[in-house]
Amino acid sequence: MHKVSRLPRIDGDLGWFETAPDRQIRLGKRLKGVHQFDVAIIGAGFTGVSLAYRYAEINPGARIALIDALQVGQGTSGRNSGFIIDLPHNLDAGKPDVEHDRRLYQLNTFAIERLRQFKNSLDINCSWLDVGKYMAAHEERNLSGLDSFIQTLKASNFEYEVVEGKALEKRLGTNYYRAAVYTPGNVLVNPSALIRGLAAGLPKSVSLFEESPVMACEYGSPHVLKFVGGTIKAKVVVQAANSFNEEFGKLSNRIAPVFTYASLTEPLTDKQYSEHFKAVQPWGVTSAHPAGATVRFTADRRIFVRNMLDFEPGLQSTQEGLHKAWMQHRRSFEARFPFLKSMAFDFTWGGMLCMTLNHEPVFKDAGDGVYLLGGCNGVGVAKGTYLGYYMADHMNGIKSDNLGFLLANSKPSWVPPDPFRKVGARLRLKYESGNAGGDI
Ligand SMILES: Cc1cc2nc3c(=O)[nH]c(=O)nc-3n(C[C@H](O)[C@H](O)[C@H](O)COP(=O)(O)OP(=O)(O)OC[C@H]3O[C@@H](n4cnc5c(N)ncnc54)[C@H](O)[C@@H]3O)c2cc1C
Known part of the structure; x- marks a missing residue:
C-alpha cells in the first residue's frame, strides 16, 4: 500500500473562487x-475534468469517479491567472522550431474551442473574454524578451502587433510599460x-467527490483508493493531481513544483473608474x-497581480510566504498604478x-491500468484540457x-531528488527573479 503524505491545502484567500458566481x-x-467504478480519476482540475468528459463521450456506459481533495475551483485550476493561451508561451518555451510551435498552437486552439463549446452549451458564467493578451516589458534590458517572442511569432506566421508609448498607456491605463506585443x-x-x-x-x-483526499493507493486488480471512511475500487486509475502526482508512488524525478502567488484588489470605485479607466477595456x-x-x-x-516564485517542499504555503507575496504584490501594484495606492487587496x-x-x-501509461498526467508548465488551462482529452483517446x-x-x-527530463531539487x-528562481528587475 502506498501512503500519501502531502495533501493540497487552501493556501490563502482564493480570489477567483470567492468571486465565482455559484461558489455556494x-x-x-x-x-x-x-x-x-470502472475508472477513478484523482484530481478535478482542467486535466481530470477534461479526461472525464472525453472518456464518458467515448464510453457512455462507463462508471467514472472524479475525486478531489478540495472543492472544485479551489485547486490550482481555480487559482491561476485565468489566461487560456493559444500560442507557445515563454514559460512553456520548449523546442523552438516552427513545426513544433504550430502543433502546440493547434493543440491550444483545439482546447480553447472545446472549452468555449462547453461554456456556451452549459451557459457558464465565468467572465469569458476574447481579448487576446499583451506581453510587456518595463525594463529596457527585458525588451530582448519581446524580440525573441516576435521571432517565434514571425517564424510561424502568427498574428501580432507591437504597441508602445502613449498608445499602450491608452489601452492599459498605466504608463508603466515601455512596449508590448499584443496577440489576439x-x-x-x-x-x-x-x-x-x-x-x-x-x-x-461521472460521480464527483469533493473534499475527499486520497490517503493511500493499493495497486492490484482492482486498484483500491483509500479515504477517511471510504474506499474506491477501480480497474483503471488516472492520476491527474498535478504537483501532487508523486504522492501516489508511480512518478518520481520528473516534476518540479514551483510556488507562485496572486492578489486581487477590491473593485474600482465609480470615481476611480471614470478618472483612469473609462476608455480602457479589460x-x-x-x-x-x-x-x-x-x-x-x-x-x-479589479486589478490582479501574480508574481514571486519559490520552492516549498511541503507543497503548501506558509503564512510568512503569503505575507511576503502580499508585500511584493503591493510594490508591483503601486509601481504600475501609483494613482490607486489607496486600493486594498481583497485576496x-x-x-x-x-x-x-x-x-x-x-503523459504516461504506467501499466496495469494506471495512467499519469501533468507537468503543464504554467499553461495548464489549455494544456491540461488537451492532455486529458487525448489521454482518454489513448486509453481507448x-x-x-x-x-x-x-x-x-x-x-x-530527469529532475534530481530532494534536497538537490530544492537547492537547485x-x-x-532567485537568479531569475533578480534579473527581472522592475518587471516583477
Ligand atoms: C498563480 C498561478 C497562475 C497561473 N496562471 C496560469 C494561466 O494564466 N494560464 C494557464 O494556463 N495556467 C496557469 N497556471 C497553471 C495552471 O493553473 C495549471 O497548469 C493547471 O491548474 C493544471 O491543471 P491540472 O488539472 O493538471 O491540475 P490542478 O488544477 O492542480 O488539479 C489537480 C487536483 O488534484 C487534487 N489533488 C491533489 N492531491 C490529491 C489527493 N491526494 N486526493 C484527491 N485530490 C487530490 C487537487 O486538489 C487539485 O484540485 C497558473 C498557476 C498558478 C499557481
Missing part, C-alpha cells in the same frame, strides 16, 4: 463507504468559475521576463506551477496525429 453550490459529495487569440476568464461550471455539467455517468499582461509579473484589469474592475493566495525541465508533459485506442505528437513529445530550484 455544492457540486460533489464527500466520499464515504465502499464504491466500485488568448482568452481571459475567472478560472474558478470556468472549472466549476464544467464540473457542474458533467454527464450522469486586459491581461504577461511579462517579457519569465520571472516577471502577470497583471490583469478584470471585467468586474492574496498561493498555488503551484508543476514544471518539467524540458517543458514536455507527463483512438489514434490521431495530435495523440501521436503528444506520445512522441512527452518525455520529461531555489538558486535558479
Whole structure:
C-alpha cells in the first residue's frame, strides 16, 4: 500500500473562487463507504475534468469517479491567472522550431474551442473574454524578451502587433510599460468559475467527490483508493493531481513544483473608474521576463497581480510566504498604478506551477491500468484540457496525429531528488527573479 503524505491545502484567500458566481453550490459529495467504478480519476482540475468528459463521450456506459481533495475551483485550476493561451508561451518555451510551435498552437486552439463549446452549451458564467493578451516589458534590458517572442511569432506566421508609448498607456491605463506585443487569440476568464461550471455539467455517468483526499493507493486488480471512511475500487486509475502526482508512488524525478502567488484588489470605485479607466477595456499582461509579473484589469474592475516564485517542499504555503507575496504584490501594484495606492487587496493566495525541465508533459501509461498526467508548465488551462482529452483517446485506442505528437513529445527530463531539487530550484528562481528587475 502506498501512503500519501502531502495533501493540497487552501493556501490563502482564493480570489477567483470567492468571486465565482455559484461558489455556494455544492457540486460533489464527500466520499464515504465502499464504491466500485470502472475508472477513478484523482484530481478535478482542467486535466481530470477534461479526461472525464472525453472518456464518458467515448464510453457512455462507463462508471467514472472524479475525486478531489478540495472543492472544485479551489485547486490550482481555480487559482491561476485565468489566461487560456493559444500560442507557445515563454514559460512553456520548449523546442523552438516552427513545426513544433504550430502543433502546440493547434493543440491550444483545439482546447480553447472545446472549452468555449462547453461554456456556451452549459451557459457558464465565468467572465469569458476574447481579448487576446499583451506581453510587456518595463525594463529596457527585458525588451530582448519581446524580440525573441516576435521571432517565434514571425517564424510561424502568427498574428501580432507591437504597441508602445502613449498608445499602450491608452489601452492599459498605466504608463508603466515601455512596449508590448499584443496577440489576439488568448482568452481571459475567472478560472474558478470556468472549472466549476464544467464540473457542474458533467454527464450522469461521472460521480464527483469533493473534499475527499486520497490517503493511500493499493495497486492490484482492482486498484483500491483509500479515504477517511471510504474506499474506491477501480480497474483503471488516472492520476491527474498535478504537483501532487508523486504522492501516489508511480512518478518520481520528473516534476518540479514551483510556488507562485496572486492578489486581487477590491473593485474600482465609480470615481476611480471614470478618472483612469473609462476608455480602457479589460486586459491581461504577461511579462517579457519569465520571472516577471502577470497583471490583469478584470471585467468586474479589479486589478490582479501574480508574481514571486519559490520552492516549498511541503507543497503548501506558509503564512510568512503569503505575507511576503502580499508585500511584493503591493510594490508591483503601486509601481504600475501609483494613482490607486489607496486600493486594498481583497485576496492574496498561493498555488503551484508543476514544471518539467524540458517543458514536455507527463503523459504516461504506467501499466496495469494506471495512467499519469501533468507537468503543464504554467499553461495548464489549455494544456491540461488537451492532455486529458487525448489521454482518454489513448486509453481507448483512438489514434490521431495530435495523440501521436503528444506520445512522441512527452518525455520529461530527469529532475534530481530532494534536497538537490530544492537547492537547485531555489538558486535558479532567485537568479531569475533578480534579473527581472522592475518587471516583477
Ligand atoms: C498563480 C498561478 C497562475 C497561473 N496562471 C496560469 C494561466 O494564466 N494560464 C494557464 O494556463 N495556467 C496557469 N497556471 C497553471 C495552471 O493553473 C495549471 O497548469 C493547471 O491548474 C493544471 O491543471 P491540472 O488539472 O493538471 O491540475 P490542478 O488544477 O492542480 O488539479 C489537480 C487536483 O488534484 C487534487 N489533488 C491533489 N492531491 C490529491 C489527493 N491526494 N486526493 C484527491 N485530490 C487530490 C487537487 O486538489 C487539485 O484540485 C497558473 C498557476 C498558478 C499557481
